[in-house]
Amino acid sequence: MTEVxxxxxxxxxxxxxxxxxxxxxxxxxxxxxxxxTWAAVDAVARAHPDATAEEIAVAYDAFAREHGLRPTAE
Structure with missing residues (x-):
């Protein structure tokens, strides 16, 4: 498990x-x-080792939406 x-x-x-x-x-x-965000990070993990830049961007955007931050793509 990852320590955070x-x-x-x-x-x-x-x-x-x-x-x-x-x-x-x-x-x-x-x-x-x-x-x-959890679902997007899970998708990146399931795509390992071939996660795409789009899958990673989706994770960042989900995090931004759920935590009131600005999305990466506008």
């Missing part, structure tokens, strides 16, 4: 996305990630 700082959604997201990209690890079910 408690209460820091950005760090948790980055750690889980990195684990998905590098090792194909799906995020834990009890994370600080919203459901759309």
């Amino acid at each position: 700082p408690a209460g820091d959604p950005r760090s948790a997201f980055e750690a889980m996305l990195t684990a998905a990209l590098v090792a194909g690890r799906t995020p834990a079910a009890s994370t600080v990630l919203g459901s759309q």
Whole structure:
């Protein structure tokens, strides 16, 4: 399981996305990630080692939407 700082959604997201990209690890079910972000990171993990830039961008955009940040593509 990936160690993430408690209460820091950005760090948790980055750690889980990195684990998905590098090792194909799906995020834990009890994370600080919203459901759309979790699903997007899970999709990246399932595509390992062939995750596309689009799948990664979808994960960043989902995180941005669920945490009130600006999406990467406008």
